[in-house]
Amino acid sequence: MPTLETNFVGIPCINPFWLASAPPTNCGEQIMRAFDAGWGGAIWKTIGEPITNVSSRYSSVDWNNQRMMGLNNIELISDRPIEVNLREISEVKRRYPKHVVIASLMVESNRRAWHEMVQRAEEAGADGLELNFGCPHGMSERGMGSAVGQVPEYCSQITEWVKERAATPVIVKLTPNITDIRMAARAAKRAGADGLSAINTINSITGIDLNTLEPRPNVDGKSSHGGYCGPAVKPIALNMVQQIMSDELSVLPLSGIGGIGSWQDAAEFFLLGAGNVQVCTAVMHYGYRIIEDMQDGLLAWMRGKNFESLDDFRGLTLSKVKEWKLLNLNYKIVAKIREDLCIGCDLCYTACWDGAHQCIHLDRALPEPDITRTPDVITEESRRIISTTPIAKLDVGATHSGAMERTPLSRIPRVDEHECVGCNLCSLVCPVPGCITMERVDNGLPPETWEERTSINSSEP
Amino acid sequence: MSESTGFFEQAPQVSMIAERFPDLHPPLSECAALVESNRCLYCFDAPCTAACPTHIDVPGFIKKIATANLEGSARTILEANILGASCSRACPVDVLCEGACVMHRYNRQPIAIAKLQRYAMESLHASGGKLPFAAGKETGRRVALIGGGPAALACAAELRRRGIGATIFDARPLPGGLNTYGIAEYKLPLAESLREIDLLSQLGVEFRSNTIVDAVMLAELERTHDAVFLGVGLGAIHRLGIPGESLTGVTNALDYIAEYKSGKITTAPQNVLVIGAGNTAIDAANAAVRLGAKKVHMVYRRGPEQMSAFSFEYEHAKQEGVRFLWYVQPASLQGTSSVEALELIELEMTGDDSLVPKNSDRVVVPADLVILAIGQSTHTGFLGNVAIELDRGHVLIDRVTGQTSNPKYFAGGDCTNGGREVVDAVADGKRAGTGIAAWLEGRERAHT
Numbered sequence A: 001m002p003t004l005e006t007n008f009v010g011i012p013c014i015n016p017f018w019l020a021s022a023p024p025t026n027c028g029e030q031i032m033r034a035f036d037a038g039w040g041g042a043i044w045k046t047i048g049e050p051i052t053n054v055s056s057r058y059s060s061v062d063w064n065n066q067r068m069m070g071l072n073n074i075e076l077i078s079d080r081p082i083e084v085n086l087r088e089i090s091e092v093k094r095r096y097p098k099h100v101v102i103a104s105l106m107v108e109s110n111r112r113a114w115h116e117m118v119q120r121a122e123e124a125g126a127d128g129l130e131l132n133f134g135c136p137h138g139m140s141e142r143g144m145g146s147a148v149g150q151v152p153e154y155c156s157q158i159t160e161w162v163k164e165r166a167a168t169p170v171i172v173k174l175t176p177n178i179t180d181i182r183m184a185a186r187a188a189k190r191a192g193a194d195g196l197s198a199i200n201t202i203n204s205i206t207g208i209d210l211n212t213l214e215p216r217p218n219v220d221g222k223s224s225h226g227g228y229c230g231p232a233v234k235p236i237a238l239n240m241v242q243q244i245m246s247d248e249l250s251v252l253p254l255s256g257i258g259g260i261g262s263w264q265d266a267a268e269f270f271l272l273g274a275g276n277v278q279v280c281t282a283v284m285h286y287g288y289r290i291i292e293d294m295q296d297g298l299l300a301w302m303r304g305k306n307f308e309s310l311d312d313f314r315g316l317t318l319s320k321v322k323e324w325k326l327l328n329l330n331y332k333i334v335a336k337i338r339e340d341l342c343i344g345c346d347l348c349y350t351a352c353w354d355g356a357h358q359c360i361h362l363d364r365a366l367p368e369p370d371i372t373r374t375p376d377v378i379t380e381e382s383r384r385i386i387s388t389t390p391i392a393k394l395d396v397g398a399t400h401s402g403a404m405e406r407t408p409l410s411r412i413p414r415v416d417e418h419e420c421v422g423c424n425l426c427s428l429v430c431p432v433p434g435c436i437t438m439e440r441v442d443n444g445l446p447p448e449t450w451e452e453r454t455s456i457n458s459s460e461p
Numbered sequence B: 001m002s003e004s005t006g007f008f009e010q011a012p013q014v015s016m017i018a019e020r021f022p023d024l025h026p027p028l029s030e031c032a033a034l035v036e037s038n039r040c041l042y043c044f045d046a047p048c049t050a051a052c053p054t055h056i057d058v059p060g061f062i063k064k065i066a067t068a069n070l071e072g073s074a075r076t077i078l079e080a081n082i083l084g085a086s087c088s089r090a091c092p093v094d095v096l097c098e099g100a101c102v103m104h105r106y107n108r109q110p111i112a113i114a115k116l117q118r119y120a121m122e123s124l125h126a127s128g129g130k131l132p133f134a135a136g137k138e139t140g141r142r143v144a145l146i147g148g149g150p151a152a153l154a155c156a157a158e159l160r161r162r163g164i165g166a167t168i169f170d171a172r173p174l175p176g177g178l179n180t181y182g183i184a185e186y187k188l189p190l191a192e193s194l195r196e197i198d199l200l201s202q203l204g205v206e207f208r209s210n211t212i213v214d215a216v217m218l219a220e221l222e223r224t225h226d227a228v229f230l231g232v233g234l235g236a237i238h239r240l241g242i243p244g245e246s247l248t249g250v251t252n253a254l255d256y257i258a259e260y261k262s263g264k265i266t267t268a269p270q271n272v273l274v275i276g277a278g279n280t281a282i283d284a285a286n287a288a289v290r291l292g293a294k295k296v297h298m299v300y301r302r303g304p305e306q307m308s309a310f311s312f313e314y315e316h317a318k319q320e321g322v323r324f325l326w327y328v329q330p331a332s333l334q335g336t337s338s339v340e341a342l343e344l345i346e347l348e349m350t351g352d353d354s355l356v357p358k359n360s361d362r363v364v365v366p367a368d369l370v371i372l373a374i375g376q377s378t379h380t381g382f383l384g385n386v387a388i389e390l391d392r393g394h395v396l397i398d399r400v401t402g403q404t405s406n407p408k409y410f411a412g413g414d415c416t417n418g419g420r421e422v423v424d425a426v427a428d429g430k431r432a433g434t435g436i437a438a439w440l441e442g443r444e445r446a447h448t
Helices: A028-037 A082-095 A111-124 A152-165 A181-190 A231-245 A263-271 A281-286 A288-305 A347-355 A375-384 A425-429 A450-459 B015-020 B030-039 B047-051 B058-066 B070-080 B084-090 B113-126 B150-161 B190-201 B215-224 B253-261 B279-290 B311-320 B422-447
Strands: A006-008 A011-013 A017-019 A041-047 A058-063 A066-073 A100-105 A128-132 A170-173 A195-198 A202-204 A226-229 A254-257 A276-279 A333-337 A436-440 B142-146 B165-169 B206-208 B227-230 B250-252 B271-275 B295-299 B323-325 B328-335 B339-349 B355-366 B369-372 B409-411
Touching: A017 A288, A028 A041, A028 A082, A028 A288, A041 A082, A066 A231, A066 A281, A082 A100, A082 A111, A100 A111, A111 A128, A111 A152, A128 A152, A152 A170, A152 A181, A170 A181, A181 A195, A181 A231, A195 A231, A226 A231, A231 A254, A231 A263, A254 A263, A263 A276, A263 A288, A276 A281, A281 A288, A333 A425, A347 A375, A347 A425, A425 A436, B030 B058, B030 B113, B047 B058, B058 B070, B058 B113, B070 B084, B070 B113, B084 B113, B084 B190, B084 B422, B142 B150, B142 B215, B150 B165, B150 B190, B150 B227, B150 B422, B215 B227, B227 B422, B250 B253, B253 B279, B253 B369, B271 B279, B271 B355, B279 B295, B279 B311, B279 B369, B328 B355, B339 B369, B409 B422
Parallel strands: A017 A041, A017 A276, A041 A100, A100 A128, A128 A170, A170 A195, A195 A254, A254 A276, B142 B165, B142 B227, B165 B206, B227 B409, B250 B369, B271 B295, B271 B369, B295 B323
Antiparallel strands: A006 A011, A058 A066, A066 A226, A202 A226, A333 A436, B328 B339, B339 B355
């Protein structure tokens, strides 16, 4: 039986699923319910001098009627007194000793303030500390949050102050709102951080109300840039995690954050080296209960892959992410369309013609291939067809069964394999799983990268 | 006398009919329309569009629903089909757009195209019902359209958009032909047909109602107009040719449907027999059930496999409570002054598929009302001396232009195709409209 037990920055935990510092970890009552649901740990909503929030605070990007593909917020850190948060940390730790509670901290940038905050959090019983150098809105205007994370020197300085006093592990949370996240990661590592967490939210304006012309989220007719998160940011997060985990000067145990809502998302972060993951938006959308499938699904996948623990597959994909110049230029794939699965939507056809390389054709019903028929020719032909309703008593052979069971050959596209560049687009737009596959073509050429090709050329006289 | 607006207000308001013939398929809510529209794959050269006789850009109008561009959605529909609203209710979509949907081969549930189309059209009506395009610059040309059904309406719209005058001559008090008087009320209410025609009136189509065009008038119209469009539909329903057919209580399906739709009939007697098994027969039988008949039987010479009604119509009739007498042939109608019973000969199929009497016995079925629905004759007598080629009473046309063998005459709809659907008539009328415009233009070029 595989296990999800982990040890992150020296803190053992029943599973790698932690709640990120955010509204789902606002108070002890919530966190205890989350632990009951199965979450292994929680980063307390950032503790600091209580702030005043605005209303409203969130807005989202919907996509094709799916809600919250991306979420943004302009909420600040905890609005509750420090002592209330610390008292509740003690209470949670007393009741849930096996679960992990990390105190997320953000105070003004002076050594004394940080020392005092660190000491109070640890006295309250926190298992570790997360330094919020990432919050991109509001707090940054006051010289905190991403204002620290964006300047490596500040990041180093504060991490050093915290390490001077901290007895528990120190995790530095990084902002993605920076040209190269490795600069901040290196600064944290230099200053002695025990771990990193990435990414915090991304600067964003989610949308504008086209009736009122006011931006969202609307605060009395105005808005401010907010932190973007949710499924939309996962690819950005994965890239930054890979950058950090592949950089010797940056690499530390990393808690992966950004658009994680399923066990598959989590597995991808682990494969790029994350030690555990933090979740927020998916819980804000569906509640703590999503943890059940995250654990269950990950374990099932691990069983299928014969992985006993997270350590068995952590970072396995890192070595497969390379610079472009190291990719094999002689690797050739082409699209194959399975006609028994093709439903004849011809989205691959239009995508190839308008968005790729014009090598998919609708000529299978013709006597011979014809690559001269453009999409316009085909639609014009259809427009001229005279169609009538099939009526049994007027039309010999008219059937009223309705749906055509098989896709007519004229609608099943043909890939010109000679011209196909193997870009994948057709297989990406195809709505039928497994219908378009990208198959390797043996071109007899040995692997050759751009780096190799150019170095050979430059070595020639 | 021109009545260019306000047909909708003239619709008879009969609460009994409205209560007994509510929408068979209720409209989509905004939320349901959004979900459904987002399910559409947006196929290239979509099969639904090809299957539609009017070639409505189905994925185009559905995507516009998804983006809340409802005005644009209605425009996309109307550009292709000026009767998009009634087609959304009356079309047998199982054998047209929805039957062609690629979803059948994917997750099996086709996109609810008809309901989405109705949603877009009703949104247009709800927002004031302004036609999203205008008449063309007046050319001074005029076309007379005989018959006011879907073919003529679609032809008139095409003509007006090209600045050609269009006057519709119709025998009935209200325009729309079978669209107004002949489609089951639970599919397309009479008032909805009129509402749509009001939209069309905005293009400046002129209507002459209660006007029966005979040979004399046709000659006059030919003389005073640049072209004539024939959209007269079919003629009367065939008679059985058996004793007792002139008894009271014997009617035909088209009259029966028209009369209940316009509120002239609001009840049905105990025992109703419908002779025939086509779509119109089913509409009449279902109507008799809803109007209160205790027993409604459909009487057909053959079995369910041979009936000409669409299978979904047959299923619907069974749900309504209609019963069926298969393999029987009417022999006589019995009664003193009004019909009391129908005498039937039982038939059986021989090896070569022909029908022969099973025995010499007769079955007598009680009947208070007998509705004939055994097909329509053709209607061409009014043509008089006008030389137009016919094929078994149907007007022969060039399918692309709608032109008849007489170049000044164009035709479309049931009188040319033998009796199809509203959408086929609209497609015919649309092609004829562009055909007439092209012909007039060509003639003008030849003269200058």
